[in-house]
Structures are given as structure tokens and as C-alpha cells.
Amino acid sequence: MSDPVTPIRPVPITTDHDTAGFFEACARGKLVVRSCTNCGAVYALPRDYCRECRSWSMGWKEVSGEGTLYSYTVAEHQIHPAFPVPYTVVLVELVDEPSVRMVGSIPGDHELEIGTPMQVWFEEVADGISLAQWKVR
Amino acid sequence: MSAIDSTERTHRDRCAIAGIGVSEFSKDSGCSELALATRAAVAAIDDAGLKASDIDGVLRSDYDTVAHNDLADVLGMTNITYWGQSGPGGIAPCSLIGQAVGAILSGQANAVLVFRSLNGRSGQRYGQASTKRQAEVLGGRGTYDEFFTPFGLMTPAQMFGLMQQRHMSQYGTTAEDIGAIALACRRRANANPGAQMYRKPLSMKDYLDARMISRPVRLFDCCLETDGAAAVVVTTTERARDLAQSPAVIRAVAHSSGPRIQPGQMFPALLRDSITSQPARYTARRLFELSGLGADDVDVAQLYDCFTITVLMELEDFGFCETGEGGRFASSGALELDGSLPINTGGGHLSEGYIHGMNHIVEGVRQIRGTSTSQVDGAEVCLVTSAPPPASSAMMLVADR
Numbered sequence A: 001m002s003d004p005v006t007p008i009r010p011v012p013i014t015t016d017h018d019t020a021g022f023f024e025a026c027a028r029g030k031l032v033v034r035s036c037t038n039c040g041a042v043y044a045l046p047r048d049y050c051r052e053c054r055s056w057s058m059g060w061k062e063v064s065g066e067g068t069l070y071s072y073t074v075a076e077h078q079i080h081p082a083f084p085v086p087y088t089v090v091l092v093e094l095v096d097e098p099s100v101r102m103v104g105s106i107p108g109d110h111e112l113e114i115g116t117p118m119q120v121w122f123e124e125v126a127d128g129i130s131l132a133q134w135k136v137r
Numbered sequence B: 001m002s003a004i005d006s007t008e009r010t011h012r013d014r015c016a017i018a019g020i021g022v023s024e025f026s027k028d029s030g031c032s033e034l035a036l037a038t039r040a041a042v043a044a045i046d047d048a049g050l051k052a053s054d055i056d057g058v059l060r061s062d063y064d065t066v067a068h069n070d071l072a073d074v075l076g077m078t079n080i081t082y083w084g085q086s087g088p089g090g091i092a093p094c095s096l097i098g099q100a101v102g103a104i105l106s107g108q109a110n111a112v113l114v115f116r117s118l119n120g121r122s123g124q125r126y127g128q129a130s131t132k133r134q135a136e137v138l139g140g141r142g143t144y145d146e147f148f149t150p151f152g153l154m155t156p157a158q159m160f161g162l163m164q165q166r167h168m169s170q171y172g173t174t175a176e177d178i179g180a181i182a183l184a185c186r187r188r189a190n191a192n193p194g195a196q197m198y199r200k201p202l203s204m205k206d207y208l209d210a211r212m213i214s215r216p217v218r219l220f221d222c223c224l225e226t227d228g229a230a231a232v233v234v235t236t237t238e239r240a241r242d243l244a245q246s247p248a249v250i251r252a253v254a255h256s257s258g259p260r261i262q263p264g265q266m267f268p269a270l271l272r273d274s275i276t277s278q279p280a281r282y283t284a285r286r287l288f289e290l291s292g293l294g295a296d297d298v299d300v301a302q303l304y305d306c307f308t309i310t311v312l313m314e315l316e317d318f319g320f321c322e323t324g325e326g327g328r329f330a331s332s333g334a335l336e337l338d339g340s341l342p343i344n345t346g347g348g349h350l351s352e353g354y355i356h357g358m359n360h361i362v363e364g365v366r367q368i369r370g371t372s373t374s375q376v377d378g379a380e381v382c383l384v385t386s387a388p389p390p391a392s393s394a395m396m397l398v399a400d401r
Helices: A020-027 B034-048 B070-073 B088-105 B156-171 B175-190 B202-210 B268-270 B280-291 B308-317 B328-332 B358-369
Strands: A032-036 A058-062 A066-075 A087-094 A101-107 A115-128 A129-136 B013-024 B057-062 B080-084 B114-118 B214-217 B227-236 B250-258 B300-302 B382-384 B392-399
Touching: A020 A032, A020 A058, A020 A129, A032 B250, A058 B013, A066 B156, A087 B156, A101 A129, A101 B268, B013 B034, B013 B088, B013 B358, B034 B070, B034 B114, B034 B227, B057 B070, B057 B088, B080 B088, B088 B114, B088 B227, B088 B250, B088 B358, B088 B382, B088 B392, B114 B358, B156 B214, B156 B268, B156 B308, B156 B328, B175 B308, B175 B328, B227 B358, B250 B280, B280 B308, B280 B382, B280 B392, B300 B358, B308 B328, B358 B382, B358 B392
Parallel strands: B057 B080, B057 B114, B300 B382
Antiparallel strands: A032 A058, A066 A087, A066 A115, A066 B214, A087 A101, A115 A129, B013 B227, B013 B250, B114 B227, B250 B392, B382 B392
């Protein structure tokens, strides 16, 4: 029998053309959303083209890091060794941009209430790679 | 584009399902997915009274490992003139029927085999995190997984848990309301010798006492994982009338994505305007328009049921009840055989087997033929849906009149 090995925590890709900017901001402790620099339209999932004004001038817009709990689920069936159950997956709506929701996770079993104010924090999961995480404010 | 050309380009009633076939549904088939597909295809072609050489089109789900040339060669089809696929995954079945109708009415094929085959329990299990989601670096390549899976949001049950929790909080839906869906499907499976849950009853206490998978999703809110295959043969209604079975006429078939569908795979559905209403809402409108039928005309429905909450959302999206009332509608007894909307009369994914929506089509045909093990008296209109979150397809099967 070999010694138990601490499972490797999987990390998000940080080199994707469309999404790298989000994780660059997370590494600097900033929460950003994809936004058109021409018309101001905001996109929950990053892309290069603005369907509203047909421009290609997308950028990253910093937001406050305040959110509202939109829904949650408590994972109780073990799936991935890096995520021991129970843990609570939260789906959070941004206060500044209500069309944008983000996912976070909180270790343990939490009975939460939808509408609860949430606050972003940044969890470094590997050298230079951080996740935008959410906790109850 | 708003009005649909309902005259010259209509497909209403012009094609029919002439043959159906299934393999055994089990936890371990002991054979390849190609062998399973072959069993179902042979059964469907025989059922129609056709020969493999009569089949000139083959359609598959994008999740299938079996391709058109595999089946064409193994079955001995002499010349296939049309093939294709749809997806992702569970959207495929009704969508493929739409492709078959399109191919037949445009003269590209005369008899099209539509199939789905998977070793969903002994092989790749969809209830686990997929292989790509077990990698050390997650996401990219347009999946947008990097915004979801690094947080441990990895399985369908977890995603549907978020949807179910929202519905329960927003509308007061209870565990017992949702349990009524699981129990209705189980009762139908108990009467179906081909179902994995044949003669295996489930009580509300069993349902409530079962372990949580991703709260509020309990064990029996999740579909089965199944080794099995199902197939159907589509041809013109006129030709089907001369074949071995009475035709299950395809009154109409429809797809819809709805607006702001979101890019990526699966989890981005959590970012749409609502997570308790799905593109099925748009599919329903289009299907009603194309078919000239409404929710009130449906005698029996085979509703895609990867999870119980999927069924609940479809009840609302197809207009069988008001938005938010799906739970109370389900627990009123409406979904039982003597209710206003009997569903999943073979047992569905929850209790017959998970053939990714294709077994729902087979059961829909049985209802129209009058041969279901839970036959709805006088059933002349059957709704069949193929509707996981990324988009949705559905059709109306009707008796030949």
C-alpha cells in the first residue's frame, strides 16, 4: 500500500483566447466581466464580438464583488477526490450586473437562503492561478 | 421570422414511424455498443416488415460511438444515401426524427433508421464527471467549463440540484411534489417487463428516505444508467400504410433554442434568464403551431426525464399547468394512468432505462398502436420530448385517421 496522496486540485485553463483575461484579473484580486467598450453591453461568458452594436471592441470591466445568492446545492455524493463531500455549490448573481451569474463553492453542508448577500474572495488554487470564490457577506 | 409557412412546406402528417426496436436494458450488456445498436436496428426493421436493403438513411446522436457506416455495413444495407447526427446528447431523438422527415420529403432518402446505443452503466457513466472534467486543467476550447468545474460543479445532478432548489424556493414546490413524478414513472415501469424497474415498487417513504446526491436532488430524482439501445424506422405515411404495422403518424416535429441560449456545454444553461424554465417553452409554441394541436389535445406524453425536475419544468413549459404550479400539478395525480396527463408509460429514464430519449419515442409509438403495457384508453395524440437544457426538440405522434 502506498501512502495516501493528496489529490491534485484541478485548475481552470488560463490560456484560452476568450477567457484568459478573467483569470488574469482574478490573479490580481480583481473581479471583472466581459463588456463592450463601445456600447457597454455585458456578457456573462466572454466572447470577442458584441451582438448588440456589432463591434469587436470588447474589454474587461471591473465590478464590485458584491452578489446575491441565486441558488445552491449541497453535493453529498462523492465524485472527484479533490472535492470531498459535503460541499455547497453556490450560484451568485452580481449586484452590479444582474445579468451575470457566477459559481462558487463552500466546503461543508450549508443551509442557505436564496437572496442572501454574498461577497467575492480570491482563492489561489495553484501558483498564479486564482478562482473568484463566494462567501456569505 | 414569425409566421410559419403552413401550406406548401408543411410536413404535417406526411411521414410516420413504421418500425420500432429495442435491445435488452441492463446494467451490463456484455456486448459492444455496435452490437446493441444492431439488435435494436434489426428489431425495428423487422417490426416494420422491411429488409436492411430497404433502409437508405441512418441518423445518430452526436454522443453515440456507433456511426452510420458501422450500422450500414453490419446490417447489410446496400446503399445509404443520407446520414447525419444531432445533439448535444439527449436533444437528438426528436431532432433526428425531424432530420429524417426533412430527408424523406426532400427526396434524399425513403426509409431512415434513427437509433441510440450506449453502454451507459458498464461503460462511460454520465452520472460521473466526464473524463475531460477529471483533467488537471479544466475548460477552454469553447466549453466554458473553466467557470464551473474548478469549483466542483461537475455532474448533471449538481446542475439540476441548482435548478430544483431555485424552483422549490421560488414557488414552494415540495419534495413530495417532485417525488410524485418519480413514483408515477416507477408505477409504469412496474408493469413493463422490458423496464429495469419491472416489479420493483417505490413508495413515497422509499423516495424520501433515499440518500441525497446533490441536495435537494435525491437518488430517485436521478435517471437510471443503462446499457441498451433503441431504434425506429421513419418513412412516408403513405408507404407505412402498406407495411407490417399501423403507422404512428408524425403530426409535427419542432426544435427551439430560445433567445440567449448561451455558448458552451451544459453548465452555461445556469446563466440564462431563467433556470426554472427551459428552451422547451419555445419548442412547445413552435410544435403547437406546426401541429395545429395544443396541450389540451395531448392524451399521453413521454417527457424527457434525466431528472424529476426536468419533467416538472416541461409540465410548465408545455403549458400543462401554470408556471410555478408544476409541483402541485404532479402531486394532484395528473400524471397517473387515470389522470389528465399520463406520462412516461414505459417508465421513462427514471425507471425503464436511460436510452437518452430514444426509448421515449419507442413508447410513444406503442401508445399510438395501442400496445403499451400501460395503455391509455383511446390514445390518439402522444407528445414526445427530447429536452435537456442546452436546447430542446419534441414531436406529436398521432393515430392514422
